Amino acid sequence: MTPVERRILIKVSTMYYLEHMKQTEIAKRLGVERTTVSKHLKRALDQGIVTITVANENFEDIESAMEKRFGLKECFIVPRSLDLLAVKQAMGRAGLQLLRRIVANKQVIGLAWGTSIRELTRHAQNSKVPQIDSDFVPLDGGPENIAGELHVNTLCYELARAFGGRLKSN
Numbered sequence: 001m002t003p004v005e006r007r008i009l010i011k012v013s014t015m016y017y018l019e020h021m022k023q024t025e026i027a028k029r030l031g032v033e034r035t036t037v038s039k040h041l042k043r044a045l046d047q048g049i050v051t052i053t054v055a056n057e058n059f060e061d062i063e064s065a066m067e068k069r070f071g072l073k074e075c076f077i078v079p080r081s082l083d084l085l086a087v088k089q090a091m092g093r094a095g096l097q098l099l100r101r102i103v104a105n106k107q108v109i110g111l112a113w114g115t116s117i118r119e120l121t122r123h124a125q126n127s128k129v130p131q132i133d134s135d136f137v138p139l140d141g142g143p144e145n146i147a148g149e150l151h152v153n154t155l156c157y158e159l160a161r162a163f164g165g166r167l168k169s170n
Contacts, residue, residue, distance in 0.1 A: 001047065012040040013050045074098060092119025096127065103163065105132050110139040111159060113152035121155050124162035131164035138169060 001009075012030070015021045016037070023041075027034040044050040059077040066075045076098065078090035099120070103109065111117055136159055138152035148154055153169055160167045 006047075006049070009040055009044040009047065009049050012037055013044045016041055017050060088116050088119045089123075091116045092121075092123045095120040096123045096129070099124075100129055103130060103132050103134065105134060107132070107134040108168075109134055109136050109159075109165070111136065111152060111156050112139050113150055113155060115150060117152075117155050118150055121158045121162065124159055127162075129163050134163070134165040135168040136160035136163070136165050137167075 012026055015026045015029070016023065021029075023034050023037045026037045030037070041050070045052070063075040063077055066072060066077075076094040078087060078094055081087050095116075136156045138156050140152065153167070156169070157167045
């Protein structure tokens with residue numbers, strides 16, 4: 001590539017990416033067709049004059065690798081912390097985010113018991129969630145000596161109530 005060709009790619013890229021001009025505006029200013037501007041932008045990317053990065057603060061690369069490795073439909077990783085409650089709260093928010101997206105009418109939604117699921121139900125009770133005509137069922141029984149708020153039947157009831165569904169217990 002000649003220095004003149006490189007210079008035009010830099011100029012077009014600067015106008016588009018840094019000055020936020022539209023391709024039609026750039027074409028008009030330079031006296032070329034809009035398709036020429038588009039080709040210049042693609043060539044600038046191909047030549048490494050322009051590089052695009054996406055801020056990746058939420059572990060998307062690791063999540064994607066885990067999904068592929070273990071055949072998962074979706075994986076969420078939450079930030080590590082010495083504060084176990086903060087981790088469980090983050091897990092509850094992530095779980096609720098997923099549940100909001102995938103719940104639909106006429107589904108059967110199964111739950112286990114424990115403190116992480118308790119955080120999910122707390123977030124559901126304090127958030128706007130879609131109202132669905134579905135059944136919420138316990139997948140296993142909770143230990144007899146567990147606090148009532150962590151028992152699977154309690155958690156199913158609370159989540160069903162938040163989503164407008166029904167508790168179907170064993």
